[in-house]
Amino acid sequence: MSADERVLVLTRPGCHLCEQAVEVVSRVCAETGTGWSTQDITTDAELLRRYTDEVPVTFVDGAQHDFWAVDPARLRAALAGST
Template sequence: MEHRVVVYTRPGCHLCEAAEEIVAAVCAETGDTWTTIDISGDEELTRRFTDEVPVTFVDGAQHDFWRVDPDRLRAALSH
C-alpha cells in the first residue's frame, strides 16, 4: 500500500514524536494514509537524513524537515 505521507524518524527524537502527532491528526482529518520509517537501521537513510529528521514526504516528494506545519500539510494533501 502506498501511503501519501511518509515521516522519516529515529528513536528518541522529540521532534519526530511531535511531527508524528501532527501528521496523524491532519491525515485523520483528510482521510489520507501515512507511515513512519525508522532511519536508524539503514545506512543510506541515516547518511541522507542524519541532521534533518523528522523528514516528511508527501506523494514521494520532500515536504518538510524538523517541524511539520499542519496548515502547509493540509494544503499539500488537498492536491
C-alpha cells in the first residue's frame, strides 16, 4: 500500500463477500478521490492465520475498520474523519 492509499481491503480468491466489499470500496473511494488497494491474504501466512475467517477485512489509515461487509456510509464517514 502506498502513502496515498488510505484504504486497504484484505481478500482471498473465490470470496464473494470480498468481491462485494471491493465493489463498495471502489465506488466510495472514486467518489471521494481516495486511494485504495487490496491484498490477498493467501500470499502471507500470518495474514491467512489471523484473518482467514474474517475476510474481507477493511482498514482505513492503517486501523481496522470493518470485516465481512463494507457499509458505504460508514466508510465515507471514516474517510471524512467523523467516525
